[in-house]
Amino acid sequence: MTLEEYIVKRKREDGINEYDLEKRSENTRICVNYIFEYFNNYLDLKPADEKTVLHEQxxxxxRHIVREYNSEVREWLVSIYSSYGKYMHKQLMNLITDNYFLLYDSEAEFRALSYDIYPKAIKRFKFLDGQSEMVFLFVKEAHRIRNSFYPYDSDFYISDSVNEWIFDTYNKHGVNVYNFCYEWAHYFF
Incomplete structure (x- = not known):
């Protein structure tokens, strides 16, 4: 509770009427005591509690960093971070080295890639052992996120027919040709 909420709660419990002018000095003393109680008793955090609060922050x-992932993958990543302190979305993304990853459009391709990176992942991070299905789901989500259209993409214009083809390809196959070409050009640069 905040200080204000604590004072309101205590006033209700003690039945204090702050508009009673005859008890003005007594009410002032009681409210000042509420403030001392709040800081000395209610907020008495032990060092272990402070660590817990910092950890939760x-x-x-x-959780905010990985907010774009679906809830299942996001909570998996957050639980790993909470337990081991690892930014697994970055670690796993670094294991995806296929230059054609953004052109994937089938479950079989995602599954094959997850089978490829899973042994590398458990070699570096033993706690991922037995979590091949979550690695697969991560690969699919990473593809979806890296292929999404961002606001800067909407101003990109080649021609009506090419832009229509890019959007049709994205809608049919979940493949963003624009992002693939951007990353491919960046790779050669």
Whole structure:
């Protein structure tokens, strides 16, 4: 509770009427005592509690970082971060080295890639052992996120027919040709 909420709660419990002018000095003393109680008793955090609060803040920040992933993958990544302190979305993304990853459009391709990176992942991170299905789901989500159209893409224009083909390809196959070409050009640069 915030300080204000604590004071309101205590006033209700003690039945204090702050508009009673006859008890003004007594009410002032009682309310000042509420403030001391709040800081000395209610907020008495032990060092272990402070670490827990800091840890939860870090976990919430990480949850915000991976907010684009679907809920299942996001909570898996957050639980790994909470337990091991690893930014697994970056670690696993670094294991995806196929230059044609953004052109994948079938479950079989995603599954084959997850089978390829899973042994590398458990070699570096033993705690991923037995989590091949989550690695597969991560690969699919990573593809979806890296292939999404961002606001800067909407101003990109080649010609009506090419732009229509790019959007049709994305809608049919989930493949963003624009992002693939951008990354391919960046690779050669």
């Amino acid at each position: 870090k976990v919430d920040k990480y």
